[in-house]
Amino acid sequence: MSVETMRELQAYGYFILLVAMVVLLYGYWFHLKKSEKAGRRDYEQYSKLALNDDLSDEILENVSTDNDNAKRSVEK
Numbered sequence: 001m002s003v004e005t006m007r008e009l010q011a012y013g014y015f016i017l018l019v020a021m022v023v024l025l026y027g028y029w030f031h032l033k034k035s036e037k038a039g040r041r042d043y044e045q046y047s048k049l050a051l052n053d054d055l056s057d058e059i060l061e062n063v064s065t066d067n068d069n070a071k072r073s074v075e076k
Helices: 003-038 043-048 065-075
Strands: none
Touching (some): 003 043
């Protein structure tokens, strides 16, 4: 295999990888917008997480351990 052929295959591979990464990026962005619009998750509250990281700051989400334990006992 000549050097020219290898360089051409490398260029095609780079282009395919670039297109795949763009598709994945826009797919992830669409997923975030769809989740936020449906009300499943509010991602804007996470934007201030780095600023409000003190122990006395408000908790973003409460995790209920009672529901988790009940679900685990039902699954067994």
